[in-house]
Amino acid sequence: MAEFFVSGDKSRMFPSVLFNGSFLRRKSRAPIALTALLCLSAAPCASYAATPSPKATPAAETPKDAQPVFQGTAALLPDDAVTHHTDTFAGRKISYTAKAGTLILRDDAGKPTARMFYVAYTQDGADPARRPISFFFNGGPGAATAYLHLGAAGPTMLSFPSGNPTDGANAHLAPNPDSWLPETDMVFLDAPGTGWSIPTDAKTADKTFYGVKQDARAFAKTIQLWASTNKRLASPRYLVGESYGGIRSIEVAEALAQQQNLLVNGIVMISPALDMQLLATGDNILASALILPSYEASRLAMQHKLSPDTVGHQLDEAYHYALGPYLSTLANTPPTGDAAHDFYDDVATHSGLPLDVITKERGIPAPSAHDVRSRDGRLYSLYDGTLSVADPFPEGVDNSDSPDPVLSGFGRAYGTAFEQYAATTLNFHTDLSYELLSMKVNGAWDYRGDGELIARQIPVLRRLLALNPTLRVFIANGYYDLACPFASSRWVAEHIPVGRNRIGLHLYPGGHMLYTRPESKAALARDVKAFLSP
Numbered sequence: 001m002a003e004f005f006v007s008g009d010k011s012r013m014f015p016s017v018l019f020n021g022s023f024l025r026r027k028s029r030a031p032i033a034l035t036a037l038l039c040l041s042a043a044p045c046a047s048y049a050a051t052p053s054p055k056a057t058p059a060a061e062t063p064k065d066a067q068p069v070f071q072g073t074a075a076l077l078p079d080d081a082v083t084h085h086t087d088t089f090a091g092r093k094i095s096y097t098a099k100a101g102t103l104i105l106r107d108d109a110g111k112p113t114a115r116m117f118y119v120a121y122t123q124d125g126a127d128p129a130r131r132p133i134s135f136f137f138n139g140g141p142g143a144a145t146a147y148l149h150l151g152a153a154g155p156t157m158l159s160f161p162s163g164n165p166t167d168g169a170n171a172h173l174a175p176n177p178d179s180w181l182p183e184t185d186m187v188f189l190d191a192p193g194t195g196w197s198i199p200t201d202a203k204t205a206d207k208t209f210y211g212v213k214q215d216a217r218a219f220a221k222t223i224q225l226w227a228s229t230n231k232r233l234a235s236p237r238y239l240v241g242e243s244y245g246g247i248r249s250i251e252v253a254e255a256l257a258q259q260q261n262l263l264v265n266g267i268v269m270i271s272p273a274l275d276m277q278l279l280a281t282g283d284n285i286l287a288s289a290l291i292l293p294s295y296e297a298s299r300l301a302m303q304h305k306l307s308p309d310t311v312g313h314q315l316d317e318a319y320h321y322a323l324g325p326y327l328s329t330l331a332n333t334p335p336t337g338d339a340a341h342d343f344y345d346d347v348a349t350h351s352g353l354p355l356d357v358i359t360k361e362r363g364i365p366a367p368s369a370h371d372v373r374s375r376d377g378r379l380y381s382l383y384d385g386t387l388s389v390a391d392p393f394p395e396g397v398d399n400s401d402s403p404d405p406v407l408s409g410f411g412r413a414y415g416t417a418f419e420q421y422a423a424t425t426l427n428f429h430t431d432l433s434y435e436l437l438s439m440k441v442n443g444a445w446d447y448r449g450d451g452e453l454i455a456r457q458i459p460v461l462r463r464l465l466a467l468n469p470t471l472r473v474f475i476a477n478g479y480y481d482l483a484c485p486f487a488s489s490r491w492v493a494e495h496i497p498v499g500r501n502r503i504g505l506h507l508y509p510g511g512h513m514l515y516t517r518p519e520s521k522a523a524l525a526r527d528v529k530a531f532l533s534p
Contacts, residue, residue, distance in 0.1 A: 139244025246272020384511025
């Protein structure tokens with residue numbers, strides 16, 4: 001059976017029964033995955049060769065005349081920077097080396113195609129054959145990895161004012177007491193077109209990098225190159241992805257195995273998108289059902305009806321209502337008359353959404369719609385159903401003009417904070433702005449698979465678990481996440497036929513960026529520690 005834990009508490013395990021910083025969506029009923037693919041033609045698949053940036057390889061190994069000469073923005077990135085630190089985490093003093101720099105990806109002809117930015121933290125004096133190494137990336141597509149870096153796992157975090165989690169203007173950098181560094185070395189990687197990872201040819205970047213399969217190949221080669229350059233090919237290897245990073249982690253694990261001959265020991269997914277079809281609430285009634293428990297959890301939390309002693313049972317009941325009476329009604333002939341009123345009233349009661357909105361939406365609320373998110377003068381977030389700001393358009397507005405409190409609000413603070421951190425702590429100085437969220441990358445993304453209209457990662461995950469009998473998967477979800485709901489992760493885990501017992505789903509109070517809540521961040525770190533030390 002798959003294991004399900006609430007708030008990191010293994011004493012509350014969901015039963016196994018038949019029966020999801022930042023993931024970007026267009027403000028419409030369908031997620032971006034399904035709005036951008038129908039008219040795309042097939043793009044050729046490139047393979048990658050790669051070399052480290054000039055400062056990452058000794059001069060004796062990389063002759064000066066063999067170093068590439070970059071043009072445009074790629075030429076503005078500085079040399080790699082190495083700094084040394086000693087910090088205390090949970091009472092344990094650790095000396096470590098931080099390296100911020102770039103690795104160079106090349107095409108089959110040896111021409112550079114991108115400079116991939118990374119920050120690596122390695123414990124001094126540790127045995128590389130036993131010390132785990134974890135590779136981190138965010139999602140989007142189009143999101144840089146500052147969210148996981150400064151939000152969850154890095155040695156420094158972005159701290160928001162106590163009692164005002166939406167105040168990004170007064171957020172500040174602080175030591176992270178819940179850093180994962182005591183348990184694992186870490187390499188944070190920005191995807192091409194995000195952060196400071198820069199394609200060398202902007203005209204061809206979309207075909208070369210901005211797609212499910214192209215992206216996985218680029219990350220797999222970058223990971224192999226870093227591991228090879230740093231003599232870490234024998235270390236236990238883990239992938240850590242957030243949001244679309246869930247899909248990315250599955251695809252990268254497959255590309256590492258098939259293209260780089262590297263098998264991973266484990267995958268950690270935080271608020272993951274596992275299959276885009278399960279997030280298409282406007283087109284897929286199963287996706288509509290899987291989001292309903294997150295609405296119900298948000299309602300219960302705002303009514304102060306969730307507690308550590310009851311939350312497991314409450315989320316379980318919400319899950320079974322969503323996949324039972326609710327889904328069966330959606331799949332059947334639409335109700336009319338009194339039956340329709342009773343159904344809409346029941347959905348409104350479970351979700352906490354106004355009855356008139358549920359009625360207008362015919363029982364399937366569009367999670368990003370303004371009239372669904374706007375209540376009593378407050379605008380609620382798609383990324384945390386309990387978090388809201390004053391609605392700038394309480395009279396109603398087109399969905400495209402309705403900002404999200406997380407994506408468009410305090411979450412933006414991670415960009416400038418990372419620039420400050422890189423310059424002052426990592427000694428990585430550049431005039432280039434850190435591309436925290438690239439809508440250019442997001443809009444250009446190719447969601448197709450190999451001959452498929454849309455790539456499907458669940459079959460890939462099934463193959464990975466079957467072919468790698470010791471592969472373990474750790475999935476973390478927030479109760480209140482409406483972008484990548486916890487029920488989606490549970491449904492996927494419970495439908496895996498092989499290796500189901502190697503998948504653990506851990507649920508925490510919080511939304512998509514569950515680590516912005518100190519208690520959940522600490523619980524996540526404790527659970528990951530156990531995962532990395534089986």
